Amino acid sequence: MMAPPAVQLGFTLRVLAEGPDVSAVAAVASSTVGDYRNLDDLREFARGVDVLTFDHEHVPGDLLRALQADGVNVQPPPEALAHAQDKIVMRHAIDRLGLPNPEWAEVSTIEELHAFGDRIGWPIVLKTPRGGYDGKGVIVLDTPADTARAASWFQGSPLLAEAKVDFSRELSALVARTPSGASRAWPVVHSIQVDGVCDEVIAPAADLTPELATTIGDAALRIADQLGVTGVMAVELFQTPGTEPGFMVNELAMRPHNSGHWTMDGSVTGQFEQHLRAILDLPLGSTATLGTVTVMKNYLGGTNVDLYSAYPTALAAEPEAKIHAYGKEVRPGRKIGHVTAVALAGENLDTVRDRAERTAAILRDGHNGTELRKDNA
Numbered sequence: 001m002m003a004p005p006a007v008q009l010g011f012t013l014r015v016l017a018e019g020p021d022v023s024a025v026a027a028v029a030s031s032t033v034g035d036y037r038n039l040d041d042l043r044e045f046a047r048g049v050d051v052l053t054f055d056h057e058h059v060p061g062d063l064l065r066a067l068q069a070d071g072v073n074v075q076p077p078p079e080a081l082a083h084a085q086d087k088i089v090m091r092h093a094i095d096r097l098g099l100p101n102p103e104w105a106e107v108s109t110i111e112e113l114h115a116f117g118d119r120i121g122w123p124i125v126l127k128t129p130r131g132g133y134d135g136k137g138v139i140v141l142d143t144p145a146d147t148a149r150a151a152s153w154f155q156g157s158p159l160l161a162e163a164k165v166d167f168s169r170e171l172s173a174l175v176a177r178t179p180s181g182a183s184r185a186w187p188v189v190h191s192i193q194v195d196g197v198c199d200e201v202i203a204p205a206a207d208l209t210p211e212l213a214t215t216i217g218d219a220a221l222r223i224a225d226q227l228g229v230t231g232v233m234a235v236e237l238f239q240t241p242g243t244e245p246g247f248m249v250n251e252l253a254m255r256p257h258n259s260g261h262w263t264m265d266g267s268v269t270g271q272f273e274q275h276l277r278a279i280l281d282l283p284l285g286s287t288a289t290l291g292t293v294t295v296m297k298n299y300l301g302g303t304n305v306d307l308y309s310a311y312p313t314a315l316a317a318e319p320e321a322k323i324h325a326y327g328k329e330v331r332p333g334r335k336i337g338h339v340t341a342v343a344l345a346g347e348n349l350d351t352v353r354d355r356a357e358r359t360a361a362i363l364r365d366g367h368n369g370t371e372l373r374k375d376n377a
Contacts, residue, residue, distance in 0.1 A: 001264070002272040005270065009273070012030065014049065017031050018036075019033060032044070032045050036058070036063075046070075051073045052073065053231060053255075055256075057085045058085070061081065061082055064078035064081070075231055076279075080229045083254070084233075084252045090252055091160065097222065099222075101248060101249055102163045103120045107126075107158060107161045110147050110150070113126065114147050117144060117161075121163075122143055123141060123143070124140075126153065128160075129160050169192075170190070170193060170238060171188055171191065171236075172201070172236050173185065173186075173220035174271060175233055176224075176231065176271070176275065177224040178277075178282070184284045184287050186203070187213070188213045188217060189201050189262065190206065190208075198259060198298060201261070201262050201295070203266055206293075212245070212246050219235070219249075223235060230278055231279045232254075232274055232275040233254045234259050237249055262294045263287075264322075266289055266342050269285025293342075293349050294341070295341050295353050295356040296340050297338060297340075297359070299336065300336065301334040306366070307336065310362050310365075310367075311363075313362050314359050317362060318358055320341065320342075321359040339359045339360045
C-alpha cells in the first residue's frame with residue numbers, strides 16, 4: 001500500500017521479502033528474498049538505499065544498530081523502535097513521560113503474577129512483551145486459580161502483567177514525525193475490535209469532546225517527539241470516562257497501522273504517503289479530512305474463497321465504497337483487505353457504516369449482504 005504514493009512521488013521502493021510469493025513483491029519493481037533476522041541479508045539489501053524502513057517491528061535492534069554503524073539511514077531509529085518492539089520498555093517510557101498507564105509490573109514467576117493480581121485486584125492481563133499482535137500473546141486471568149493457565153508462558157524472560165482496564169471504547173491516535181522534528185496528527189479515531197482483531201475504524205471518533213481529542217493528540221505528538229520517532233506512529237488507547245485525563249495508553253506501533261487505513265481515502269494525505277515524506281525528511285502533508293466521517297471496515301477470509309468473483313456485485317452495490325485487497329491467499333479469519341467509505345454531502349455515520357459493512361460482507365461471503373445485516377442488526 002506504500003507503492004502507489006511512492007510511484008506518484010517518483011520514489012523507487014525495494015522490498016526485502018521472506019518469500020517470492022508474498023503480496024508486497026507484486027506491488028514493487030524490485031524485491032529481494034531474505035531473512036530480516038540475518039545481518040548479511042540486511043546488509044546486502046540495504047546497499048545503496050537512501051532510507052531503510054519497516055512494515056513490522058520485529059527486526060532485531062542489534063542488527064539495526066549494525067546497519068547504522070555501516071552508514072545506513074534507518075528510520076525510525078532502533079532506539080525509538082524499541083518502544084514498539086518491547087511492551088515493558090514502552091510502559092517504562094510512558095511512565096517517564098507522566099502519561100496514563102494501566103497499573104503494571106514485570107513478572108518472572110507464577111508467584112509474582114499471583115502477587116500482582118492480589119495487590120491490584122482481579123482480573124488481570126498477561127502479555128508477552130515481544131511479538132504479540134492481533135490478540136496474540138495476550139491472556140486474561142480472571143481469578144488466582146487462572147494463573148495455572150499461564151505456567152507455560154514463563155520461559156526465563158519477564159512477562160508484562162497489567163490491570164484489566166475498565167474502558168468504554170478503544171481509540172487510536174495516528175501521528176507522523178520527521179527526523180528534523182516536524183510533526184502532524186490525524187483526528188483521533190474509534191477502533192472497534194472483534195476477537196482481538198481490528199474490525200472497524202470510525203474517523204473521527206464520534207462523541208469525543210474537543211478537549212479530550214486535543215489532549216490525546218497532544219499526548220501522541222509528545223510521545224513521538226520524546227522517543228525520537230520518525231515516520232508514522234499509532235498510539236492505541238483506552239477511553240476511560242470518570243478518570244483523569246480520560247484515557248490510558250495501550251500500545252504503540254511505529255509504522256503505518258490498520259487504524260490509519262481510513263486515511264487512504266478519507267484524508268488529504270494518507271498514512272503511507274505521509275510515512276514516505278516523514279522518513280525522507282520532506283515537508284509533511286495536510287491531515288485534514290475529506291468528509292465529516294470516514295469508516296474503514298476490515299474483511300477477513302470467509303465462505304468466499306474466490307475474492308475477485310465478488311467484485312461485480314460489491315462494486316455495483318456500493319459504487320462510492322473503496323476496496324483495498326492485500327493480495328493474500330484467502331483463509332478463514334485471515335485479514336485479507338479493507339473497505340473505506342467517506343460521507344457524502346448530508347450523510348450520517350449510520351449510512352457510511354452501512355456502506356462499508358455491506359461491501360465487506362459481499363466480499364467475505366460472495367453475495368449481497370443486505371439480508372445478513374438486517375438479521376444481525
